[in-house]
Amino acid sequence: RVAYVNGQYVPHSQAAVHIEDRGYQFSDGVYEVCEIWKGHIVDMGAHLDRLDRSLRELQIKAPMSRAALSHVMKEVISLNRVKEGIIYMQVTRGVAVRDHYFPSDDTPPSVVMTAKSINSQKLDQIAAKGVGVITVEENRWDRVDIKTVGLLPNVLAKQKAKVAGAREAWFVDKDGLVTEGGSTNAWIILSNGTLVTRPANHGILKGITRAGVLKLAEMNGLSVEERGFSIDEAKSAKEAFITSASGIVMPVVKIDETILGDGKPGPIVQDLRKSFHDASELIKLE
Ligand code: PMP
Numbered sequence: 060r061v062a063y064v065n066g067q068y069v070p071h072s073q074a075a076v077h078i079e080d081r082g083y084q085f086s087d088g089v090y091e092v093c094e095i096w097k098g099h100i101v102d103m104g105a106h107l108d109r110l111d112r113s114l115r116e117l118q119i120k121a122p123m124s125r126a127a128l129s130h131v132m133k134e135v136i137s138l139n140r141v142k143e144g145i146i147y148m149q150v151t152r153g154v155a156v157r158d159h160y161f162p163s164d165d166t167p168p169s170v171v172m173t174a175k176s177i178n179s180q181k182l183d184q185i186a187a188k189g190v191g192v193i194t195v196e197e198n199r200w201d202r203v204d205i206k207t208v209g210l211l212p213n214v215l216a217k218q219k220a221k222v223a224g225a226r227e228a229w230f231v232d233k234d235g236l237v238t239e240g241g242s243t244n245a246w247i248i249l250s251n252g253t254l255v256t257r258p259a260n261h262g263i264l265k266g267i268t269r270a271g272v273l274k275l276a277e278m279n280g281l282s283v284e285e286r287g288f289s290i291d292e293a294k295s296a297k298e299a300f301i302t303s304a305s306g307i308v309m310p311v312v313k314i315d316e317t318i319l320g321d322g323k324p325g326p327i328v329q330d331l332r333k334s335f336h337d338a339s340e341l342i343k344l345e
Pocket residue numbers: 092213239240241242243244263264265266267268269302303304305
């Protein structure tokens with residue numbers, strides 16, 4: 060495997076950043092994950108737009124032009140011969156002697172990228188069965204719309220889910236409404252077929268896969284309500300699912316101890332999963 064680190068392609072096992080990288084010391088950085096599907100990068104433009112926004116919100120300089128970034132992405136994917144998988148990219152405020160204040164303006168941001176293959180058959184098998192989620196108290200900061208590498212609450216929530224035999228943890232805010240999962244957006248489907256997901260304000264990450272499903276729903280004439288939903292409403296929903304670039308549309312069949320419907324993925328979510336890429340921008344890798 061090969062990784063990109065600050066201008067160089069290096070063996071993955073030797074890829075490293077300095078101990079005084081601000082990402083390492085302060086989580087002072089942002090990231091993106093894009094899906095690679097059948098030799099295409101999925102929704103690359105939208106991911107790079109979101110990366111720009113995250114950087115702007117944190118006043119981190121863009122590390123390179125968009126053209127250069129997409130060139131490196133394609134290089135990393137092809138060097139790793141990934142046809143189905145994900146690409147990870149991270150930009151931090153760079154390396155400087157530890158001090159909370161921003162480093163001097165001439166400090167270059169650090170950029171790393173990796174790409175890895177994902178066993179899509181295995182993922183499809185998981186999707187065919189559906190997954191469980193647990194619910195946990197929302198304990199993150201109020202700017203989770205910025206895709207920072209500060210993911211400790213997400214890590215702890217997802218580990219709690221794993222120990223409980225679930226795949227994801229849904230954060231629940233002080234009003235009792237689900238915000239999102241540790242690394243996914245959360246959706247339910249009402250008995251009349253309406254999709255419900257929380258509006259993308261500062262309380263959730265505005266998922267690119269979420270945007271894809273909204274577009275797909277529109278294409279397919281499904282009705283959508285962008286509003287918060289409670290755990291009780293979710294537990295009595297007909298279907299539910301989670302979305303992310305790494306798992307696209309993943310059916311949820313269990314919330315805490317409650318089995319949804321007959322405990323199997325429902326027809327609407329299965330259809331959304333199957334046709335998801337109909338609504339994506341696909342950038343072909345040669
Ligand atoms: N919410 C959180 C907290 C996430 O980490 C992710 C995945 N990066 C998502 C939602 C889904 O976003 P996307 O569809 O862009 O992968």
